[in-house]
Amino acid sequence: MMPTQSQLRLRTVLFWMVPLALLAVPLLVNSYVQFIVNSVLIYALVTLGFNFVIGNLGQLAFANTAFFGIGAYASAIATTSLGLPWLATIPLAGVAGAIGGFLASGAALRGIRFYYLAIITLAFGELMRWLYVHAKSVTGGTDGLSLPRETVMGYSLTDDRVKFYVFLVVTVLLFKATLNLLRSHVGRSIMAVRENEVATASLGIPTSRVIVTGFIWSGFVVGCAGSLFALHTSYVFPESFGMLHLIISFAMVLVGGLGSVLGAVLGAAALTVLPEYLRSFPGMEELFFGLIVIAVLLVLPQGLASLLRRVSPIFVERFYRE
Amino acid sequence: MKRTMKVFAGLLLIALPATAEETTGLTEDTIKIGVMAPFSGNAASYSKAEIGMMAYYEKINEEGGVNGRMLIAVQEDTACDPAKGLAAVKKLISQDEVFMLHGNSCSGVALAIRPVVEDAGLPWVIAHAASDSISNPLAPNIFHGLPTGSANGRAMAEFVLTRPDTKRVAIIEHSNDWAHSYSDPARAYLKEQGIEPVADQTMERGQTDATAQILKLREAQPDFIIAALYEAETAIFLRDLKKYGMSDIPVMGTAGTDLENTLKRVGDLETVQNYFVIHSYIDSLEGAGLKPWGEMITKYYPDEQLSTFSFASLGSAVAVVEALQNAGPDLTRSKFIAELEKINSLETGILSHPITFTADDHQGVKGSAVAGFVDGRPTVLRAWGERY
């Protein structure tokens, strides 16, 4: 059931009300909870970008972790070596991620699809990690890079509450931009490619350009998220961008709901917050994580977003496959 | 919207910043200690170190605690991942509100959390992570209670060069921060002595064959090989070394392996008889000096299989208890830190070298012994051919 006009208006209001309400979070929570909330924002962006390629564009590409690492390293290198203020490095990291996306789309355009694409992009990510370790003079090698302490308008950027406001603005902007993109004709072409590439091409839509656009946007969003992550941990280090990260963000996409923008938030929140509750069972994390994902796949194949859709048509989107 | 922002910004100012309270984490009869360790993930074997330390707390508690207070360990998993470690330390500080931190096994995590701990101001005694940069430059509240990477790496290279006529030294290592924390100071020491490694080889984690590395080493004809490899890879490397008839070349390993378990893994003495390891303790794993410590650990953690990791944090635990004791019943964080800084040449009964903290140097342990097989028995050594 599609939402009515008034429900659509309500949805727009909600979209802005939620971040506004979130502005109060730093006043209510301690710095540990704040840190977790910040993590959720970053992972929401990661999931959004990843989902864009696998859920909306329908390409099984795993280069997401590579974009994330590229963004984080771009930010870290720009602040430590070039002395740029961190805020200025966010777009830089986004562009670096977008370039990564462009490269990954190159593989897709060579006719490398599905599992081939999954595996080549997986390899791309691991090769990037090898590069972080061995390009020592730039990346600091295995010691990683520590970001310098900074202030913005008198507020210290080491404070999680200050970080939160910056992260929130970036996250909201990128979510809004992604929604607009998906609703535009580009977005419709992107989803048309997912449904049937040959048919889309026969309508005169330049499918290869559509695919490149999809990858570039995904790279940009995840690259920005990488930049936030660099500040979030203030320490960038090769091991953060390994296979485990990839698997977790893959799970976030599916747990949230493939192709759903709302799902990106839900998946990121669920799989960031839940493991924190599992802290009381040291060593059980892998087991629990596996079981949770299995349960969601069996019981909720459309992800957590589909639960909300059952509650109200406000949450219905046109971005996923029914 | 703008006005709302202003209001929030104003409120934010009021909420900032929460400084450390002197007696947070203390009650009449307890001291809450935050213990961070990689309980999950592929570095979980490191958490053996923190198990040893917590067994020591149990022992102290059984003996009546410290000035009537029980030591309560609040465990947090870091999974050896900086982001997870940051969450863990923030939880310990602002949610569990511990008195102090003790532990952490991964240098990457330690480096990531250092600024947070420094800002929070609560005492942190590092129990296992060895990277020098965690405690140098000095932070007033961060102490290193075990030999740091540079102490260990130096000790490795020093030992190698005490062997007569050792000129050609080769290095094989993982390409990760852990391996570099040993190999870089070792390289630096060799350089001071005018020695350039004759070969620099990489063997990654998970590799099950060292043929390519060993054939290259054979060409380099080393007198001694420094191997910064994890447990499994060490065993594979030594086994392949023997396979290619090179087991007469001595190999110097890190504190990440021990002789007894390496012997168990490779199965025969011939393969390991020329293997030496950094061994920061007064006695070998099964020797009389370590026996009571081992029994203590297995008393409280019966399933624990002892390896050198199990003892890694005990020296720092002894120092922590000593300083808590000396700080008296009116314990505060700054008193505790002051008492730590008074610890001078403390013989812990476990570490081969004493612990000394001063106001300008918080790297407490300056050296490490070495263990090797002498007459087929693991023996602690000061230098080549010289018993501890």
Add this chain to the structure above:
Amino acid sequence: MFLQLSISGLSQGAIYALVALSLTVVYRSTTIVNFGHGDFVMAGAFVSYVLTVMLGIAFLPAAVLSVLALFILGLCFSRGLIRPIRGGPHIGFALMCIAVGFVMRGIARIVWGREVLPMPSVFDMPPIFLGNLIITGDAIFIIGTTAVLLIAFFAVLALTDVGKMVQAVYQSQRGAQLIGINVDRFNDVTWGVGAALGAVGGILIAPVSLLHPDIGASFLIKGFAAMTLGGFGSLHGAVIGALLLGVAEQYAGAYINTALIDITAYLVIVIVLLVRPHGLFGRKSVVKV
């Protein structure tokens, strides 16, 4: 040196071959790539550890039992977890495989997480010296067992009725269904066979590599690289790709830099897919628009 590297490369490649072949077997019949296969390899090794070291069963019966156990595990996995999500998006399968791998690894970690366990060498014999060349018992055992298994496998496929049935399903699932083959059950069995073949790899490598919960992690990527090189979906391609990958790693390590061993598999993947996406023996199945 060249021959020595080749031998150790072949014995590594033999393990990769088992992994790649088991991935391919599953892929060919179900079009699913088992992203959790590394953990099936690990599980096989751990089951045989429990049987031989903890329960004291002799190696050979223990190995047979572990392979059987993994066969059943694979079967149950297909029946219980893959079949129910068939209607969902295809990439759900990839995540399901990963999740099950996590569960198995999690269990191994809880029980043996802080140890690296030695596994007794099965074929304990002094190495053979041929001039400069050294051949160890382990290498002979691994290469030999793999060779026998592969010959048996391909013989069954080429010469028996079961083989004909497999070929039929590979060509057309619907066609096979029409001539009365129960494709669902066939797929379950395929998963079992895949898991069992992976387990053989785990059992063979464990005495060499020692046993820990992460032992399988690196084999998955090696399997992918081997499949890619041999041509995705080609059974003999997977085997040949694996052997080539095994020796390529050794040559890259010895003649260029040992830091390259670990990324040889990734480089192979990228280069093959960019230069010749269908690999050495694969059919061109590239989307053309």
